[in-house]
């Protein structure tokens with residue numbers, strides 16, 4: 001593999017384009033915003049979404065998806081709710097069998113579909129893979145050590161993709177279970193909002209640990225109900241990302257929770273943000289999916305109710321604390 005295309009010039013798409021370029025791939029980054037395209041090409045920076053990082057490897061930016069037509073593989077890094085429209089736009093340029101690595105973390109509202117299902121509908125000729133794990137864009141862009149899960153049902157293709165993307169400081173671990181990887185990334189964003197709320201309310205470290213652990217149980221139940229393996233979500237793409245995102249206000253999702261726990265409204269918490277907090281859009285879809293699967297997900301339910309304005313923070317916390325005594329397993 002010699003050429004990479006990246007769809008989505010936000011923080012994560014930019015950081016992954018840098019990974020590709022550092023790995024020696026000829027890399028084209030498609031960005032929606034003309035100012036991102038010109039800044040990357042003229043100043044080697046994405047000041048809009050990843051300020052402060054001057055690229056140390058060559059990335060070519062473009063506003064034309066046709067420029068990705070010849071790429072050996074494509075990373076799709078749009079926000080989850082925009083994956084479908086990005087696939088529609090890329091369809092005329094997608095060759096049969098093109099490997100498409102899905103890097104967004106979320107569940108589509110309305111359809112309740114995972115990103116691989118959206119890809120199957122929108123670009124069935126693509127060969128799917130999922131990249132997910134504990135990886136703040138800024139850490140990766142600065143070249144700090146990071147490990148992620150690369151899930152691909154075609155093991156040979158998965159190995160080729162991981163080999164093409166790997167750097168001493170960026171280590172993909174292989175898996176074949178794409179659903180497990182997707183549920184890990186989608187559900188941890190909702191749980192990070194819960195942990196932020198707990199932190200913002202000053203509920204203490206014990207409550208924080210309980211939320212992570214019981215949240216992980218919700219994530220695992222959902223993954224298994226969808227046919228995934230529990231071991232997958234116990235890896236980097238599930239537990240690993242949950243620990244990262246629930247432990248740092250650097251997380252956009254946790255910071256939304258912190259603001260809500262501190263008494264702000266959702267509107268105030270999101271005001272002026274150019275970056276996406278995926279858990280906000282995915283929470284209702286995650287909850288609807290859990291209900292459809294008959295899976296109990298009380299922490300995700302509480303987050304979704306708070307975000308929808310259907311419950312006050314204190315009321316949601318009281319609801320969680322008054323649930324009946326039950327087996328931990």
Ligand SMILES: NC(=O)C1=CN([C@@H]2O[C@H](COP(=O)(O)OP(=O)(O)OC[C@H]3O[C@@H](n4cnc5c(N)ncnc54)[C@H](O)[C@@H]3O)[C@@H](O)[C@H]2O)C=CC1
Nearest residue numbers: 009010011012013032049080082104105136137275276278
């Ligand atoms: N930033 C991070 O550290 C990481 C992000 N991710 C995931 O990557 C995905 C992309 O996130 P970021 O790159 O961080 O985004 P970002 O928050 O840096 O930027 C927002 C992105 O949304 C796009 N956008 C805004 N409105 C749009 C619209 N109407 N149609 C299409 N695109 C629109 C912008 O072009 C931009 O690419 C998300 O699913 C996120 O969960 C995954 C791992 C790490």
Ligand SMILES: O=C(CO)COP(=O)(O)O
Nearest residue numbers: 133134135136251252253
């Ligand atoms: O997914 C991420 C790290 O793995 C980024 O988390 P946030 O979107 O909450 O910042």
